[in-house]
Amino acid sequence: MPNPEDIARPARLHSEAPRGETPRPETLRPETPHPETLRSARMRPEQRDSERAESAEEVIRLEGIAKSFGAVTAVHPTSFSVRRGEFFALLGPSGCGKTTLLRILSGFHPPTAGRLFIDGTDMTAVPANRRPVNMVFQSYAVFPHMSVGENVAYGLKVAKVARSERQQRVREALELVRLGGMESRRPAQLSGGQQQRVALARALVMQPKVLLLDEPLSALDAKLREHMCAELVRLQKQVGITFLIVTHDQAEALSMADRIAVMNHGHLEQLDSPETLYTFPATRFVADFIGRINFFAAEVLADGTVEAQALGKFRPAQDSLPQGAATAALRPEQIVVSTTAPPKQEGRSMARGTVSLLAYYGDYCTAEIVLEGREDSTEGESEGGTEDSPKDNTGGQAKMTVFIINNTPQAREIAREGQAVWCSWAIRDLLLIPQAGGG
Amino acid sequence: MVFSRRPRQLREPFAYASKLGFRLFFLATLVFLYAPIILLMVFSFNDSKRNIVWRGFTTKYYVKAWENTGLVEAFINSLLIAVVSTIVSIVLGTLLALLLWRFRFRGKTLIEALSALPIVMPEICVGIALLVFFNRIGWPNDLPWPMNLSKIILAHITFTFPFVMLVLRARLVGFNPELEQAARDLGASQRQALFHILIPYLRPGLVAGGLLALTLSLDDFVITFFTAGPDSVTFPIKIYSLLRRGISPDINAASTVLILLTLLLAGVGVWWQTRMQKTTLYTANRPAVQ
Numbered sequence: 001m002p003n004p005e006d007i008a009r010p011a012r013l014h015s016e017a018p019r020g021e022t023p024r025p026e027t028l029r030p031e032t033p034h035p036e037t038l039r040s041a042r043m044r045p046e047q048r049d050s051e052r053a054e055s056a057e058e059v060i061r062l063e064g065i066a067k068s069f070g071a072v073t074a075v076h077p078t079s080f081s082v083r084r085g086e087f088f089a090l091l092g093p094s095g096c097g098k099t100t101l102l103r104i105l106s107g108f109h110p111p112t113a114g115r116l117f118i119d120g121t122d123m124t125a126v127p128a129n130r131r132p133v134n135m136v137f138q139s140y141a142v143f144p145h146m147s148v149g150e151n152v153a154y155g156l157k158v159a160k161v162a163r164s165e166r167q168q169r170v171r172e173a174l175e176l177v178r179l180g181g182m183e184s185r186r187p188a189q190l191s192g193g194q195q196q197r198v199a200l201a202r203a204l205v206m207q208p209k210v211l212l213l214d215e216p217l218s219a220l221d222a223k224l225r226e227h228m229c230a231e232l233v234r235l236q237k238q239v240g241i242t243f244l245i246v247t248h249d250q251a252e253a254l255s256m257a258d259r260i261a262v263m264n265h266g267h268l269e270q271l272d273s274p275e276t277l278y279t280f281p282a283t284r285f286v287a288d289f290i291g292r293i294n295f296f297a298a299e300v301l302a303d304g305t306v307e308a309q310a311l312g313k314f315r316p317a318q319d320s321l322p323q324g325a326a327t328a329a330l331r332p333e334q335i336v337v338s339t340t341a342p343p344k345q346e347g348r349s350m351a352r353g354t355v356s357l358l359a360y361y362g363d364y365c366t367a368e369i370v371l372e373g374r375e376d377s378t379e380g381e382s383e384g385g386t387e388d389s390p391k392d393n394t395g396g397q398a399k400m401t402v403f404i405i406n407n408t409p410q411a412r413e414i415a416r417e418g419q420a421v422w423c424s425w426a427i428r429d430l431l432l433i434p435q436a437g438g439g
Numbered sequence: 440m441v442f443s444r445r446p447r448q449l450r451e452p453f454a455y456a457s458k459l460g461f462r463l464f465f466l467a468t469l470v471f472l473y474a475p476i477i478l479l480m481v482f483s484f485n486d487s488k489r490n491i492v493w494r495g496f497t498t499k500y501y502v503k504a505w506e507n508t509g510l511v512e513a514f515i516n517s518l519l520i521a522v523v524s525t526i527v528s529i530v531l532g533t534l535l536a537l538l539l540w541r542f543r544f545r546g547k548t549l550i551e552a553l554s555a556l557p558i559v560m561p562e563i564c565v566g567i568a569l570l571v572f573f574n575r576i577g578w579p580n581d582l583p584w585p586m587n588l589s590k591i592i593l594a595h596i597t598f599t600f601p602f603v604m605l606v607l608r609a610r611l612v613g614f615n616p617e618l619e620q621a622a623r624d625l626g627a628s629q630r631q632a633l634f635h636i637l638i639p640y641l642r643p644g645l646v647a648g649g650l651l652a653l654t655l656s657l658d659d660f661v662i663t664f665f666t667a668g669p670d671s672v673t674f675p676i677k678i679y680s681l682l683r684r685g686i687s688p689d690i691n692a693a694s695t696v697l698i699l700l701t702l703l704l705a706g707v708g709v710w711w712q713t714r715m716q717k718t719t720l721y722t723a724n725r726p727a728v729q
């Protein structure tokens with residue numbers, strides 16, 4: 001039988017010492033390599049990715065990993081990799097297979113197909129206890145019959161780390177998650193947020209190659225969640241360990257992650273930086289799932305121009321679009337609303353409409369604007385509002401959702417139901433999603 | 440429509456206890472349940488051959504019971520049988536409970552039903568079945584002590600381990616499987632996860648189930664009667680045989696000892712459970728949400 005340590009130990013060379021041995025989390029990686037997050041204004045996602053691919057080292061690689069439970073396919077063949085030291089998020093709606101994928105990584109579900117590499121070593125068949133990854137469970141799973149200190153020490157104890165070193169590392173890990181001096185507390189005496197920190201410390205003390213977190217913030221209240229978001233980012237920077245977080249909350253993913261993999265129905269839809277995902281969603285699903293967006297039925301014509309419902313005819317910023325049906329998408333914040341007609345400008349387009357639905361959010365409002373038919377549009381004459389979804393303009397009355405920043409003189413004019421307004425936008429902001437990529 | 444009736448006054452759950460009728464009812468129940476036992480204990484100190492009139496205090500029947508070698512031997516047999524069958528029951532019951540909790544397999548429902556059968560089967564049937572069974576396979580009757588108790592021990596295991604299993608299965612329902620996975624994730628083998636996480640979680644159930652098995656075994660008469668030989672007598676059977684010669688105070692004395700022993704065991708169990716609960720709250724199945 002092979003020695004478990006040999007299996008768990010990476011074959012590849014890198015600066016990090018194998019787990020179970022000395023270096024402290026803080027000293028693991030003095031400079032944390034963060035993938036560049038700045039984005040030059042209009043660079044295409046494909047360019048950016050090929051640019052980055054060679055520069056970063058991958059710590060996890062999935063090759064056609066798939067998982068079915070009997071007749072149910074939870075994860076369709078999926079391939080991607082996670083880079084060393086990055087904050088990676090798996091984002092998707094409930095039931096899309098995020099947890100299943102995470103459990104494949106941690107070793108609790110054997111995949112039905114495909115291969116999994118952790119730090120260059122094939123780990124597809126390695127059991128959970130011999131994988132150099134650790135997990136923070138959704139229920140935290142803090143051992144109730146052990147004190148906080150015993151909880152954090154558990155993994156080290158099993159790995160037979162000497163007592164003095166163990167104590168030292170436990171203390172450091174607890175300080176890292178700001179639970180210093182709580183060693184002797186019982187989990188039952190801790191709040192939910194504190195239990196979660198124990199779970200974090202317990203995993204971090206093992207110095208994993210990757211820390212897996214399954215919806216770590218979903219059980220916390222809004223204020224604490226925000227705080228823990230910042231805390232997780234701080235921790236990740238401090239220890240330099242790769243974090244892989246599962247979440248269904250796009251705001252969480254956008255604010256924390258370096259890169260986000262968006263999943264839907266067991267498929268990987270898109271893997272990119274938050275900015276790219278938001279600005280250049282590859283599929284209709286991604287565009288819809290992340291942030292707010294307005295969709296318009298469109299058609300790409302033979303000459304490369306686009307004819308979109310309620311938006312008229314225009315030449316899109318993207319070139320080499322496949323001819324045929326497509327969806328034009330526009331984010332609410334890219335739309336300028338005014339009560340008077342804005343001056344005609346090169347590269348900008350406009351439409352008249354009426355404010356119909358206002359929703360108040362404190363610092364801003366969303367307004368749904370029912371657009372009037374455009375003179376140059378073929379489907380100009382709009383009939384009664386039969387459409388159910390305001391963002392999905394496939395027929396009937398065209399609507400768009402816009403943001404209005406509250407407590408401005410302008411807002412007081414616009415934010416009135418029935419107010420006639422003008423909406424204008426830059427044509428290059430119109431994103432076109434070919435039908436094939438739509439969901 | 441207007442309701443003119445005054446709303447009925449709500450009572451706290453135990454407010455009924457303040458009513459005289461209920462108090463009397465409680466008292467009657469208590470008397471009915473415990474008077475015979477208390478009477479038995481009291482009369483074990485009665486200085487009289489007959490158990491009818493109080494003639495003064497004495498402990499001589501305890502000495503007499505102690506000097507009755509047959510009774511002491513039967514007592515020791517009973518203790519030995521109870522301890523051995525309890526230990527085996529705990530192991531078997533735990534294994535079965537874990538098996539039924541963890542795995543899905545063909546025939547699982549059948550095993551579930553079968554394993555609970557000894558609880559619902561009339562003891563007399565089990566006793567006769569065991570008698571026939573042991574005769575049929577020709578289990579030796581003339582083994583030296585303590586091997587001559589093996590039949591009784593096996594018989595006791597068959598009806599005590601389902602109780603252990605039931606108690607543990609009830610406890611396992613509340614177990615958060617992520618606790619065990621967390622241990623595995625931190626490097627523990629299956630066996631380590633079992634002993635470090637699952638068994639400590641089950642401990643209150645193990646104590647409760649063990650006590651149940653112990654007391655069931657200690658006072659079992661029917662099944663033991665059919666599996667005991669002339670030289671393997673247990674305490675209840677010995678007392679029964681003594682009774683045929685009339686109720687004598689030394690039987691009272693011996694019974695009192697047994698009652699006190701059972702009470703002691705139960706007391707230890709309860710004390711231990713509350714102590715465990717003070718140090719650990721096992722209810723942390725889901726995290727406390729702030």
Ligand SMILES: Nc1ncnc2c1ncn2[C@@H]1O[C@H](COP(=O)(O)OP(=O)(O)OP(=O)(O)O)[C@@H](O)[C@H]1O
Pocket residue numbers: 069072073074092093094095096097098099100101248
């Ligand atoms: N053990 C299992 N047996 C059968 N089906 C399962 C099992 N685990 C998951 N599934 C199915 O696989 C699909 C993906 O489940 P998964 O738990 O991975 O979703 P998720 O993305 O984590 O959702 P959520 O955000 O609700 O946690 C679901 O349709 C689910 O019903």
Ligand SMILES: [Mg+2]
Pocket residue numbers: 098099100
């Ligand atoms: Mg999940």
